Amino acid sequence: CSGSRCSTMYSCLWICLIFAVSLFLLRFFLQENKEQQTEILQQTVQEQINSEISNHLEVFREMQKNSPLLQHANYTLLAGALPQEKKLLTVGISSMQRPQGSYLLDTLQSLFQVSSEAELKSIVVLVHLSDPDPEWLSQTVANISDLFDLHIEARKLLVVHGLLDDSPMRNINQYFSCEELYFRQKVDYALLMNFASNLSDYFLLMDDNIFCTPNFVSSISQALSAWKEFPWVILEFSSLRFSGKVFHSRDLSHLASFFLLFPKNTSAPMLLSRFHLLLAQNVPIHLGPSMFHHMGNYSDLEDTCFPVEKDKVFGEPDNPTAIVVTDMMFILNSVPLYAYVLNEEPYTTLDPEKGNHLTVILDRPQKIIRIVVLTGIDENGMYQLQKGRVLLGYDIMEHSKRCVRYFLLGPLVRGNLDQRVFYDEDSVEKLSCIRLEVSESQQWLVIRQIKVWTDPEDEES
Ligand SMILES: *[C@@H]1O[C@H](CO)[C@@H](O)[C@H](O)[C@H]1NC(C)=O
Ligand SMILES: *[C@@H]1O[C@H](CO)[C@@H](O)[C@H](O)[C@H]1NC(C)=O
Ligand SMILES: *[C@@H]1O[C@H](CO)[C@@H](O)[C@H](O)[C@H]1NC(C)=O
Ligand SMILES: *[C@@H]1O[C@H](CO)[C@@H](O)[C@H](O)[C@H]1NC(C)=O
Numbered sequence: 001c002s003g004s005r006c007s008t009m010y011s012c013l014w015i016c017l018i019f020a021v022s023l024f025l026l027r028f029f030l031q032e033n034k035e036q037q038t039e040i041l042q043q044t045v046q047e048q049i050n051s052e053i054s055n056h057l058e059v060f061r062e063m064q065k066n067s068p069l070l071q072h073a074n075y076t077l078l079a080g081a082l083p084q085e086k087k088l089l090t091v092g093i094s095s096m097q098r099p100q101g102s103y104l105l106d107t108l109q110s111l112f113q114v115s116s117e118a119e120l121k122s123i124v125v126l127v128h129l130s131d132p133d134p135e136w137l138s139q140t141v142a143n144i145s146d147l148f149d150l151h152i153e154a155r156k157l158l159v160v161h162g163l164l165d166d167s168p169m170r171n172i173n174q175y176f177s178c179e180e181l182y183f184r185q186k187v188d189y190a191l192l193m194n195f196a197s198n199l200s201d202y203f204l205l206m207d208d209n210i211f212c213t214p215n216f217v218s219s220i221s222q223a224l225s226a227w228k229e230f231p232w233v234i235l236e237f238s239s240l241r242f243s244g245k246v247f248h249s250r251d252l253s254h255l256a257s258f259f260l261l262f263p264k265n266t267s268a269p270m271l272l273s274r275f276h277l278l279l280a281q282n283v284p285i286h287l288g289p290s291m292f293h294h295m296g297n298y299s300d301l302e303d304t305c306f307p308v309e310k311d312k313v314f315g316e317p318d319n320p321t322a323i324v325v326t327d328m329m330f331i332l333n334s335v336p337l338y339a340y341v342l343n344e345e346p347y348t349t350l351d352p353e354k355g356n357h358l359t360v361i362l363d364r365p366q367k368i369i370r371i372v373v374l375t376g377i378d379e380n381g382m383y384q385l386q387k388g389r390v391l392l393g394y395d396i397m398e399h400s401k402r403c404v405r406y407f408l409l410g411p412l413v414r415g416n417l418d419q420r421v422f423y424d425e426d427s428v429e430k431l432s433c434i435r436l437e438v439s440e441s442q443q444w445l446v447i448r449q450i451k452v453w454t455d456p457e458d459e460e461s
């Protein structure tokens with residue numbers, strides 16, 4: 001071993017030895033009744049969720065009426081067969097003819113290359129070819145079949161062609177205005193999602209010009225399992241317009257209808273950015289790092305009609321000054337602030353219990369745009385927080401240095417969290433507290449680092 005890892009490991013061992021002796025004594029004396037405080041906090045979070053759900057329920061009921069257009073959708077299976085059992089995840093890709101050729105085959109190649117056999121077992125890849133040109137269709141299907149024969153036979157790859165009856169776009173494959181492009185795209189996605197709605201539990205939307213990060217399937221499925229007990233509508237695994245957005249399959253038919261409800265000149269990205277609001281998810285949920293990247297652009301028209309997609313680049317974290325409080329037993333010279341100060345020292349604690357917390361209380365409210373929480377002695381190492389969540393606190397009480405309102409940011413995924421922080425459009429409220437909470441008792445916990453990025457454009461900070 002070397003460097004910081006080495007010293008971390010030795011200090012853990014050393015602390016461990018010394019502490020084994022006093023452990024028994026401490027355990028009995030330091031036990032405090034945290035139950036009540038935790039209950040109040042959980043209640044606040046639950047109330048927040050409930051009130052948001054009832055606010056949006058009415059609007060959503062309207063959306064639930066399936067679009068009559070989709071009832072007459074007509075699909076042709078071009079290659080592959082429906083999977084025999086329900087999968088965890090459908091990767092849905094819609095592709096159309098492009099004058100200068102498409103990246104569809106490269107996208108599929110990337111997807112299958114970075115996924116292991118075990119990962120492929122839990123997914124089905126659904127390609128929707130949306131162009132009416134029969135020659136292009138048969139050539140594309142032939143090309144896909146050539147390259148991915150095995151995956152087609154294993155029912156992991158399915159190619160379909162769908163049509164809305166009487167679709168005015170039926171015979172058009174050249175677009176001259178944004179309005180035409182928006183409409184075509186919404187119809188394509190509606191057809192794709194409508195078909196996918198009972199193939200799996202979750203649905204991942206992807207463009208046909210994408211590089212995938214290795215083992216994205218595992219990363220997404222770990223996140224899905226951590227998020228299982230929390231409400232969400234869209235989990236975003238990249239900052240691209242479409243690619244990397246994951247939905248519950250049960251929402252797909254509503255989303256498909258939602259796409260077709262609006263006038264031609266509303267774009268699909270605009271609608272997507274509103275859809276989560278209808279189902280009571282107030283701000284986007286964006287998990288880092290980005291797992292999907294573009295391999296190329298298509299047309300000038302698309303560039304004109306859509307805002308430029310760029311992965312947000314973050315520099316180094318700039319943790320603003322704060323105090324750190326905790327109700328977890330700390331060990332000898334390990335102080336809670338170590339978890340927050342940008343140094344190599346972790347904060348090590350014994351036997352944290354459900355409801356225990358470590359809270360960063362900022363000296364001044366800040367507009368924070370990203371938070372990373374790392375636990376365990378190193379990446380995938382020991383003493384991670386097995387089950388925990390991060391809450392964002394507002395309204396600090398000056399005298400007691402506590403935040404009054406907390407909102408869920410997200411659960412830890414495999415002991416870590418990396419999330420962007422978004423703000424309601426009309427709210428200018430800044431954050432005052434970041435609270436890491438233990439959701440399940442465990443032995444030993446190392447909180448390695450909490451990293452915070454503030455908004456560089458926030459004038460006052
Ligand atoms: C569905 O589409 C296929 C091929 O495009 C066509 O032959 C068939 O008649 C259509 N079925 C209905 C019910 O519209
Ligand atoms: C199919 O593959 C051939 C040979 O690589 C290529 O020339 C053709 O453009 C491809 N067609 C489509 C529609 O992808
Ligand atoms: C999905 O629904 C269609 C039509 O209702 C049915 O034919 C198909 O078997 C279903 N697929 C799965 C995976 O349940
Ligand atoms: C779409 O068109 C309608 C009427 O044609 C217009 O009122 C509306 O502002 C347009 N919306 C956008 C986003 O361009």
Ligand SMILES: *[C@@H]1O[C@H](CO)[C@@H](O)[C@H](O)[C@H]1NC(C)=O
Nearest residue numbers: 294295296297298303308309
């Ligand atoms: C795509 O276009 C954007 C802006 O139009 C440009 O910044 C980006 O580099 C292009 N990407 C590729 C891979 O060509």
